[in-house]
Amino acid sequence: xxxxxxxxxxxxxxxxxxxxxxxxxxxxxxxxxxxxxxxxxxxxxxxxxxxxxxxxxxxxxxxxxxxxxxxxxxxxxxxxxxxxxxxxxxxxxxxxxxxxxxxxxxxxxxxxxxxxxxxxxxxxxxxxxxxxxxxxxxxxxxxxxxxxxxxxxxxxxxxxxxxxxxxxxxxxxxxxxxxxxxxxxxx
Amino acid sequence: xxxxxxxxxxxxxxxxxxxxxxxxxxxxxxxxxxxxxxxxxxxxxxxxxxxxxxxxxxxxxxxxxxxxxxxxxxxxxxxxxxxxxxxxxxxxxxxxxxxxx
Numbered sequence: 001x002x003x004x005x006x007x008x009x010x011x012x013x014x015x016x017x018x019x020x021x022x023x024x025x026x027x028x029x030x031x032x033x034x035x036x037x038x039x040x041x042x043x044x045x046x047x048x049x050x051x052x053x054x055x056x057x058x059x060x061x062x063x064x065x066x067x068x069x070x071x072x073x074x075x076x077x078x079x080x081x082x083x084x085x086x087x088x089x090x091x092x093x094x095x096x097x098x099x100x101x102x103x104x105x106x107x108x109x110x111x112x113x114x115x116x117x118x119x120x121x122x123x124x125x126x127x128x129x130x131x132x133x134x135x136x137x138x139x140x141x142x143x144x145x146x147x148x149x150x151x152x153x154x155x156x157x158x159x160x161x162x163x164x165x166x167x168x169x170x171x172x173x174x175x176x177x178x179x180x181x182x183x184x185x186x187x
Numbered sequence: 188x189x190x191x192x193x194x195x196x197x198x199x200x201x202x203x204x205x206x207x208x209x210x211x212x213x214x215x216x217x218x219x220x221x222x223x224x225x226x227x228x229x230x231x232x233x234x235x236x237x238x239x240x241x242x243x244x245x246x247x248x249x250x251x252x253x254x255x256x257x258x259x260x261x262x263x264x265x266x267x268x269x270x271x272x273x274x275x276x277x278x279x280x281x282x283x284x285x286x287x288x
Binding site: 003004007011014015018019021022027030031034037038041042044045047048049050053056057060064067068071072075087088089090091093094095097098099101102105106109110114115117118119120121122125128129131132133137140144147148151152154155156158159161162179 | 244272273
């Protein structure tokens with residue numbers, strides 16, 4: 001009973017906060033709305049019996065949104081919402097597309113003959129997950145590891161500043177800068 | 188807390204996220220939409236694990252995968268924004284339209 005009440009509270013909160021992400025005027029509020037939505041999703045995962053993954057999601061989302069706030073202050077023209085902001089394009093088409101998608105998904109969810117539950121949850125799902133990742137799903141784990149390593153290398157390469165010696169040669173004599181994207185001037 | 192309500196919640200999160208990803212011009216807001224879509228995926232995976240195949244850990248592995256995808260998406264997304272901002276001082280998708288060419 002308590003679980004059900006908690007589930008509905010979290011579900012409504014997740015969906016409402018998800019909508020508010022794109023309705024708030026301020027970037028900071030949008031970030032907190034997204035945090036609320038994803039924390040509620042993590043809460044739902046915990047309610048379903050996946051305590052470890054739920055806590056992982058909660059911790060990760062808090063850190064991620066904190067980082068997102070930092071980047072927002074760096075790059076956004078209006079992080080605090082001091083003036084109304086509307087940066088949308090193609091609203092109508094997207095609304096129709098997403099409404100249709102949700103209707104189709106809902107129809108599928110309500111009409112599909114879902115299979116009956118097979119088996120019972122193990123006493124310790126976390127142990128189950130660990131044994132699975134280190135056993136039959138080892139390939140998944142290794143692929144994730146490689147993907148994360150590639151991400152580290154890729155982000156560093158992308159975010160490294162190109163200095164004037166990269167752009168104009170070792171003795172700064174090049175007439176045109178050697179840029180991956182043309183158009184930058186002489187700074 | 189039936190399978191249907193859980194999947195409906197997941198579908199709502201996914202559709203909302205898709206709307207955001209399609210309409211927002213700012214790259215950072217666009218990434219928020221992608222995060223919301225992945226949040227829907229996580230809820231759906233947990234629901235399917237709990238209601239259809241709890242004895243099997245595949246649903247949990249899918250959640251681990253989705254969480255990793257979220258982290259990778261954030262990192263690469265912000266690296267791309269940083270590179271774009273360095274090159275052009277822009278943070279909006281429409282201003283980067285020359286990348287199409």
